Amino acid sequence: MNYNWDWRVFLAAEPGGTGTYLKYLVVGLGWTLATALAAWAIALLLGSVIGTLRTTPHKWVVRLGNAYVELFRNVPLIVQMFLWFFVVPELLPKALGDWIKQMPPPWSQYLPAVMCLGLFTSVRVAEQVKAGIQSLSRGQGMAGTALGLTLAQTYRFVLLPMAFRIVLPPLTSEFMNVIKNSSVALTIGLLELTGRARAMQEFSFKVFEAFAAATVIYLLTNLIVVFAMRALERKVRVPGLISASPSAGGH
């Protein structure tokens, strides 16, 4: 291969004047994590509520929940990203839409990206939470009713505490998916890790150094998340169950 490797490029200054390319990429990782964590908070909250509602005996609530899931699952992430960035501000009341569009960058990209990833991921969380609740034996819900608990109390004190401990491993892989999916935000101009690697390649013409660095940073991030979540999983494991392994598939 005819390619002049030059790893010293990371110590060179990036043209924006914020410091070295290395710092430029590390700040990119910061934006990746800031986007992923904020989206994850939304996803966890919304996904838990919707996943729970889909297991209730109320037919219409279940149907609405199913419609929500199908809506966000059958449109590609990049299309949803463009809808949040270009279309939603136009459909909102004019004052609010203008306020969003006129936020100084990177916030005008950050906010739509977080909303998009949050709702996109909430659907996957909802699926996991629903599966977790349904994996419990029917007798648990019945026992709650027999003890005189209301439906809400049965969920709060009997079903959900168990379900969340069971679905923690698949939720871990969903969290890693949010980190990876946040790279799609570069299409609306958010300079997160992948976006900055691409920008670095354009400024310095050091294509493979830039992408290699981004690759290594993603791998290290994954490694840290896996170790942290394994520790958490050990802590909340339900005694007596064969712990489930993370499921395959998805991105």
Place this chain on the structure above:
Amino acid sequence: MFAGYDFDVIQRSWVYLFKEGMAFTLTLTFLAMVGGIFFGTLLAMMRLSKFRLLSMAAGGYVNLMRSLPLVLVIFWFFFLVPYIYGAIRGDGKPIPIGAFYSALITFTMFEAAYYCEIMRAGIQSIARGQVWAGYALGLDYWQTMGKIVLPQAFRNMLPVLLTQTIILFQDTSLVYVISATDFFGAAAKVANRDYRLVEMYTFAALVYFVISFGLSSLVKNLQTRIAIIR
């Protein structure tokens, strides 16, 4: 609510959107599915091989692909493949291969990692006694795999393989980042040319929704039809 919007833009760009854009998307999806399942099955066989070196190489590749964002992988292949092609065919200078082939190679190699995990689960779902029965009949490894294990693994995993293909269909929209004209790329180009962002992106979302939702309903249907009653 829709006053001031111009939905005629869809009708005006219909041919471009579908004959160029959607044709690109569907061709890419189909070829990457076939290639991805082929290489994915090979990777799964390698991962389950008793030769440590083979299983470690396949495992490393699959884990690497599954840890990286697809967008980053698209960039990697977009820049790397011309260099590799140049090293093979010419004097080592990069030879451009175009967005379609770049996307095809990327999605085949990327999805192979995901199809591999599905096929691995499929192969592992076959009772070990069947492999022994194959060997007892005098079949070799490739015959046992090809005539006994893989056909059943495919059948068991067909719904999952198809679901992954729907994900692949949606993911092909990311070729936007290398400026390819797939369905979404075509919609984006029309949107910017005629300044009809709201109309075009809403329409694109609708088309993706109808196709993905339709296909996943079909898969659900298939799943109940081909389920083996045990």
